[in-house]
Amino acid sequence: MLISLQSFAQCWQSVSAGWSHSAGIKTDGTLWMWGRNNSGQLGNGTTTDGLIPTQIGTANNWLKVAAGGYQTFAIKTDGTLWAWGDNQYGQLGDLTVINKLTPTQIGTANNWQNVSAGGFHTLAIKTDGTLWTWGRNDDGQLGDGTVISKAFPIQIGTATNWQSVSAGYGHSEAIKTNGTLWAWGDNGDVQLGNGTGTSSKVPIQIFGAASQNVSAGDIHTIEVKANGTLWAWGWNYYGQLGGSTATFQSSPIQIGTATNWQNISVGHTYSIGKRTDGTLWAWGDNDYGQLGDGTNIDRKNIPTQIGTANNWLKIAAGNSHVLAVKTDGTLWAWGSNMYGQLGDGSNVDKNVPTTIACPTTLSVDDFTMSNNTVKAHPNPVNDKLIISFDQKISLVSVYNVLGQEMLNKTINANEGTIDFSGLATGVYLVRVNSNDDVKTLKVIKK
Numbered sequence: 259m260l261i262s263l264q265s266f267a268q269c270w271q272s273v274s275a276g277w278s279h280s281a282g283i284k285t286d287g288t289l290w291m292w293g294r295n296n297s298g299q300l301g302n303g304t305t306t307d308g309l310i311p312t313q314i315g316t317a318n319n320w321l322k323v324a325a326g327g328y329q330t331f332a333i334k335t336d337g338t339l340w341a342w343g344d345n346q347y348g349q350l351g352d353l354t355v356i357n358k359l360t361p362t363q364i365g366t367a368n369n370w371q372n373v374s375a376g377g378f379h380t381l382a383i384k385t386d387g388t389l390w391t392w393g394r395n396d397d398g399q400l401g402d403g404t405v406i407s408k409a410f411p412i413q414i415g416t417a418t419n420w421q422s423v424s425a426g427y428g429h430s431e432a433i434k435t436n437g438t439l440w441a442w443g444d445n446g447d448v449q450l451g452n453g454t455g456t457s458s459k460v461p462i463q464i465f466g467a468a469s470q471n472v473s474a475g476d477i478h479t480i481e482v483k484a485n486g487t488l489w490a491w492g493w494n495y496y497g498q499l500g501g502s503t504a505t506f507q508s509s510p511i512q513i514g515t516a517t518n519w520q521n522i523s524v525g526h527t528y529s530i531g532k533r534t535d536g537t538l539w540a541w542g543d544n545d546y547g548q549l550g551d552g553t554n555i556d557r558k559n560i561p562t563q564i565g566t567a568n569n570w571l572k573i574a575a576g577n578s579h580v581l582a583v584k585t586d587g588t589l590w591a592w593g594s595n596m597y598g599q600l601g602d603g604s605n606v607d608k609n610v611p612t613t614i615a616c617p618t619t620l621s622v623d624d625f626t627m628s629n630n631t632v633k634a635h636p637n638p639v640n641d642k643l644i645i646s647f648d649q650k651i652s653l654v655s656v657y658n659v660l661g662q663e664m665l666n667k668t669i670n671a672n673e674g675t676i677d678f679s680g681l682a683t684g685v686y687l688v689r690v691n692s693n694d695d696v697k698t699l700k701v702i703k704k
Contacts, residue, residue: 269616270589275523275576276325276375278597281332282311282581282589287318289332290617293599297328298359299343305359309598309605309685311617314361325576326375326425332361337368337385347378348409349393355409365411376425377476381432382411387418389432397428398459399443405459414461426474426524432461437468437484447477448508449492455508466510473575475524480531481510486517488531496527497558498542513561525575530582531561536568538582546578547609548593554609565611582611589614603658603685632690638702641679645690647672653691656701658684678703 273282279293279300290311291300298305301314323332329343329350340361341350348355351364373382379393379400390411391400398405401414419435428444440461441450448455451464468484478492478499489510490499501513518534528542528549539561540549547554550564569585579593579600590611591600598605601614632647645654654676655666664686667676676688681703690697 270583270587272323272572273574273581273583273589274323274325274330275525275574275579275581275599276330277327277377277577278579278594278599279325279328279330280311280576280579280581280591280599280601281323281325281330283320283323283332284616285587287320287335289314289317289320289323291330292601294328294597297344298357299325299328299330301330301342301359301361303359307597309601309603311601311614313617322373324373324375325574326380327377327427329375331373331375331380331382333370333373337370339364339367339370339373339382341380344378345409347394347407349375349378349380351380351392351409351411353410372422374423374425376430376474377427379425379430380411381423381425381430383420383423387420387435389414389417389420389423391430394428397444397457399425399428399430401430401442401459401461403459422471424472424474426479427476429474429479430461431472431474431479431481433469433472437470439464439466439469439472439481441479447493448506449474449477449479451479451481451491451508451510453509455506464510471521473522473524473529475529475575476526478524478527478529480513480522480524480529482519482522482531486519486534488513488516488519488522490529493527494559496543496556497560498524498527498529500529500541500559500561503559521573523573523575523580525580526577528575528578530573530575530580532570532573536570536585538564538567538570538573540564540580543578544609546594546607548575548578548580550580550592550609550611552610587616589616632692632697632699634688634699634701637699638704639678640704641677643676643678643688643701645669645674645676645688647690647692647697649692649695651690651692655689655691656681657687657689 269284271285292308319335321335342358369385371385392408395407421435423432442458442461445457470482470484472481481489491507520534521532531539541557541561571585572583574581592608651669656664688699
């Protein structure tokens with residue numbers, strides 16, 4: 259297991275938010291995960307939740323990552339596809355329905371270009387422009403004309419001009435290189451946008467001006483057109499469509515008159531959008547502060563600017579939490595934090611964007627040092643933490659999750675006591691030095 263100290267280094271390249279877990283790739287190509295881990299979706303070999311970003315393996319050639327319901331996918335720079343987490347419907351694509359606790363390569367293909375993880379199904383595009391799907395299919399969300407789930411990637415049609423995909427809970431959206439928008443799967447809440455409430459087991463074209471990008475949520479969809487306008491459809495109880503007053507909007511409706519929308523990301527019942535001027539906007543459900551406006555008040559049909567910053571670069575909306583990267587590479591998070599999915603070392607919700615420190619790996623030792631174990635107890639600790647090792651411990655340092663040293667103590671013995679009584683409740687990293695070895699432990703202060 260890799261334990262990390264953290265700083266505010268400008269290092270994040272991209273992020274992805276699942277239902278209640280988070281993923282990020284740093285500019286050095288390393289992969290980091292945090293949040294809920296009930297199905298192994300963090301990929302660290304356990305099912306224990308993580309409150310701070312933790313590096314997955316030692317590979318530094320990760321290119322793209324996509325967090326879904328309880329599963330995660332990633333593409334390496336060599337074009338290979340990897341998956342881990344929940345696999346009850348075969349959504350990992352490894353020919354089984356067995357959960358995977360660590361990244362597992364899917365097939366042998368090395369030409370994967372894009373991947374999108376839905377609730378329980380997966381969409382992907384290869385570099386040759388072909389479309390592939392797998393996983394749950396009870397609503398036809400795979401687009402192969404059936405309702406039979408698949409535990410391996412299957413090609414959809416013969417078209418070679420697919421450009422991007424977005425997997426929702428039970429429906430799918432995709433854009434071709436010619437700008438046409440296509441949808442399929444569940445349409446019980448009119449989330450396909452074809453003017454009906456009828457589901458489709460094959461891709462159907464959603465007519466309108468050329469599309470730039472699209473985001474499929476659980477039961478609503480938002481689209482940015484090539485002309486910079488913003489369009490929405492589907493269920494609208496919380497005002498997550500941002501423009502329609504109808505509870506159900508079966509065909510695309512324009513949101514406002516702005517023509518400078520650039521990117522969109524849709525959560526469970528809310529929406530986040532970025533404009534070309536770098537400003538960030540949000541609307542819809544705000545029970546957990548996921549709109550980031552400093553309140554927990556829903557913003558029905560009213561896209562609201564989040565702060566005054568104009569250097570937002572990338573956004574990712576999870577079920578009820580948001581991750582975003584600014585142009586300076588800093589990572590920010592807000593919304594629900596029940597499982598630590600914000601990555602700030604706590605389980606406290608945030609209703610304003612909160613900086614998440616950039617982690618720097620200290621050790622790769624699987625909690626061992628020279629094949630021996632450092633012991634620390636009690637953990638969680640209230641006041642005195644006892645650290646012991648069968649070799650002489652020279653120095654012990656304690657850091658908070660921001661990488662700030664809180665205290666240190668010279669031991670020069672096989673056992674020592676560290677006083678935590680003056681530290682606030684939270685997660686701390688304890689660095690133990692012994693000869694030329696360094697061991698890092700995570701300790702919780704009660």
